[in-house]
Amino acid sequence: MKVKVVRDSREIVTYFSYLVSARDYSPWPDKPEGWRAVTKAYSEQLMQLGCKLLERHTDLGTISLLLQDQVGGLQATRDGDKTWITVQPVDRAFVVNLGDHGHYLSNGRFKNADHQAAVNSNYSRLSIATFQNPAPGAILYPLKIREGENPVMDEPITFSEMYKRKMNKDLELAKLKDELEKATHKSCEGLEEILA
Ligand SMILES: O=C(O)CCC(=O)C(=O)O
Numbered sequence: 001m002k003v004k005v006v007r008d009s010r011e012i013v014t015y016f017s018y019l020v021s022a023r024d025y026s027p028w029p030d031k032p033e034g035w036r037a038v039t040k041a042y043s044e045q046l047m048q049l050g051c052k053l054l055e056r057h058t059d060l061g062t063i064s065l066l067l068q069d070q071v072g073g074l075q076a077t078r079d080g081d082k083t084w085i086t087v088q089p090v091d092r093a094f095v096v097n098l099g100d101h102g103h104y105l106s107n108g109r110f111k112n113a114d115h116q117a118a119v120n121s122n123y124s125r126l127s128i129a130t131f132q133n134p135a136p137g138a139i140l141y142p143l144k145i146r147e148g149e150n151p152v153m154d155e156p157i158t159f160s161e162m163y164k165r166k167m168n169k170d171l172e173l174a175k176l177k178d179e180l181e182k183a184t185h186k187s188c189e190g191l192e193e194i195l196a
């Protein structure tokens with residue numbers, strides 16, 4: 001057997017970053033040029049992404065099963081963010097969330113759970129989520145609704161179509177929220193303190 005000897009030398013840079021507010025740039029090298037600025041911009045973007053991931057949302061599928069540890073942090077709202085109910089952790093119990101597909105399946109009768117996860121600065125938290133989603137081509141038929149109820153569909157649609165509608169609605173809401181935040185200069189303030 002022929003063995004070819006190849007050189008395998010690598011240089012690895014491991015880079016741990018502090019929170020932007022706690023960062024001291026003075027010992028940082030000047031090279032590569034632009035590194036500080038790029039890192040700063042990257043950190044800011046990452047912080048925004050962190051804010052987005054913690055934001056309130058509904059899950060897409062039929063149901064979601066959540067197993068959160070005793071630290072807790074799961075919250076739900078029924079009034080579009082005005083008040084929040086803390087979902088207390090129950091040992092060995094799953095939290096069952098109705099998702100958007102469940103909402104559509106019932107033609108709007110059952111509400112999809114509007115929820116978020118709040119972090120706690122003292123403890124790490126673990127929550128295991130499993131999502132049940134139908135196949136993209138699965139068809140949803142509009143159920144008959146009672147008088148006074150608002151239907152969410154009046155003709156059969158596929159799950160993909162439902163997904164598109166949900167995404168468009170979420171995007172519209174996100175845009176409105178962004179505009180509102182810009183107008184009131186409110187942002188994801190406070191998150192740095194929570195993460196510190
Ligand atoms: O962290 C949690 O308990 C909730 C997670 C969640 O809502 C999700 O992954 O969709």
Ligand SMILES: [Fe+2]
Nearest residue numbers: 057058059115
């Ligand atoms: Fe969720």
